Structures are given as C-alpha cells and as structure tokens.
Amino acid sequence: MPVFNVTGDVDPFLHVALRQGEKIYCESDAMVMMESALDLRGRMTGGIGSAIMRRLANGESFFQQHIEAVRGNGDCLLSPVLPGAVRVLDVGQCQYLLNDGAFVAATDGTEMKMRTQNIGNALFAQSGGFFVMETSGAGQVVVSGFGSMFELDVEPGKDIVIDNAHVVCWNSTLQYEISVTTGGGAGGGGGIGGFLGNIVNSATSGEGIVLKFSGKGKVFICSRNRDAFLKWTMTGKPG
Numbered sequence: 001m002p003v004f005n006v007t008g009d010v011d012p013f014l015h016v017a018l019r020q021g022e023k024i025y026c027e028s029d030a031m032v033m034m035e036s037a038l039d040l041r042g043r044m045t046g047g048i049g050s051a052i053m054r055r056l057a058n059g060e061s062f063f064q065q066h067i068e069a070v071r072g073n074g075d076c077l078l079s080p081v082l083p084g085a086v087r088v089l090d091v092g093q094c095q096y097l098l099n100d101g102a103f104v105a106a107t108d109g110t111e112m113k114m115r116t117q118n119i120g121n122a123l124f125a126q127s128g129g130f131f132v133m134e135t136s137g138a139g140q141v142v143v144s145g146f147g148s149m150f151e152l153d154v155e156p157g158k159d160i161v162i163d164n165a166h167v168v169c170w171n172s173t174l175q176y177e178i179s180v181t182t183g184g185g186a187g188g189g190g191g192i193g194g195f196l197g198n199i200v201n202s203a204t205s206g207e208g209i210v211l212k213f214s215g216k217g218k219v220f221i222c223s224r225n226r227d228a229f230l231k232w233t234m235t236g237k238p239g
Contacts, residue, residue, distance in 0.1 A: 082101070094173075146224040176211050
C-alpha cells in the first residue's frame with residue numbers, strides 16, 4: 001500500500017511513497033512534485049454520476065488527480081489548497097464523514113460515497129446540503145483543516161457542540177444534529193421562540209451553524225474558520 005507521511009510543522013506537505021503498480025487519487029491541483037516514474041491523469045473517480053454528486057456535496061473538483069507508479073517506485077509531494085494541518089486516517093473498521101474541502105488524498109482501496117442527510121440537516125448544513133461525503137472501503141484517507149487540527153473524543157452522555165466551520169471530519173458511527181443556535185430553549189432571541197428565535201439567537205451570539213455530536217467516536221476540528229477568514233481578507237472585519 002502507498003505510504004503517506006506528513007512532513008513539516010507549518011503548512012506541511014503530504015509525502016507519498018509508491019511502489020511500482022500502486023496508485024492513489026487526490027483532489028485537483030494537490031500535486032506539487034512527483035518523480036518521473038509516476039504518471040498523473042485527471043479522471044472522474046467513480047464515473048460521471050459520482051463526480052457530479054461529489055461536486056454538489058462537498059464542492060470537490062469534478063476531476064480528481066490519479067497518480068500511479070508506472071515505470072518503477074517513486075515519490076510525490078501533495079499539498080492542500082488552504083494552509084493548515086494534515087492528518088492521515090485509517091479507514092476500514094472506522095469510516096468517516098467529511099466536511100466541505102477536507103479531502104486531500106486516498107489510497108486506491110478506498111472510495112468516497114454520498115450519504116443522504118435528513119431534511120433538517122440539509123437545510124442548515126454547510127456540509128453538502130442533502131448529501132455529505134462518506135469514506136468506504138479499506139486503506140487510508142488524508143484530510144486537511146484550516147489552521148491547526150485537534151482530535152476530540154465523544155463519549156455517551158457527553159455530547160459536544162461544535163461550530164460547523166471548525167469541523168473537519170467525524171466517525172460515521174456518531175449521531176449528529178445541525179442547528180442555528182447553541183441555546184437549549186425557546187427563550188433565545190429576547191423571548192422570541194421557535195425557528196425565528198433560533199435565528200435571532202444565532203445572530204446575536206455570533207455563532208453560525210453548529211453541530212451537536214452524540215454517541216461514541218472521534219471528531220477532528222480545526223482552529224480557523226475559513227469563511228470568516230475570507231470575509232476578513234475582503235473587508236478587514238471579522239466574520
């Protein structure tokens with residue numbers, strides 16, 4: 001199996017070592033350098049239907065880069081689009097759901113499939129609307145987060161609420177709910193109840209979409225909010 005190694009502390013590279021005949025696939029434009037024994041091709045992984053679904057679900061590129069060791073062993077360097085941490089995840093016994101823009105690369109034995117979300121999650125999520133990307137198969141998947149990355153353990157009876165913009169990925173066994181407020185009652189928003197109260201509370205608290213995780217599993221989070229940073233670069237004001 002190809003060997004993934006994260007190299008460097010600040011804005012690291014993903015170093016990939018492939019033996020002849022091995023191959024990986026990665027997000028478009030992720031390849032920085034590769035040795036001459038390797039070939040790179042742009043392909044629609046899983047066919048046109050899967051490519052369209054990935055584009056709609058997570059904003060991933062229609063074509064992905066496929067790198068194969070054709071003429072012998074070889075190495076390559078990959079890099080995510082946004083600056084930040086890179087993490088290699090083992091998939092097989094554990095599978096993961098990925099937030100927008102988290103996917104970097106994967107070994108050939110894995111696949112990215114679409115999971116349908118319930119209507120409530122789809123309406124409020126920034127993680128693909130009615131669909132969210134889920135790993136399948138066995139091997140390794142590489143994800144990135146804007147800024148540094150931290151691993152959280154969710155335990156039964158100890159639910160965790162996280163701003164959606166800081167979520168990178170999570171175990172598929174976890175239950176999750178998406179909301180526009182961190183408040184627990186209808187009193188948010190100055191006494192306005194229900195859906196409108198949630199929106200008002202979200203706006204006044206400075207929180208956006210949040211995800212509440214329950215069950216048992218891991219959640220990977222990043223330190224920076226991509227959307228807030230983009231707004232700051234354009235306006236000079238925090239998001």
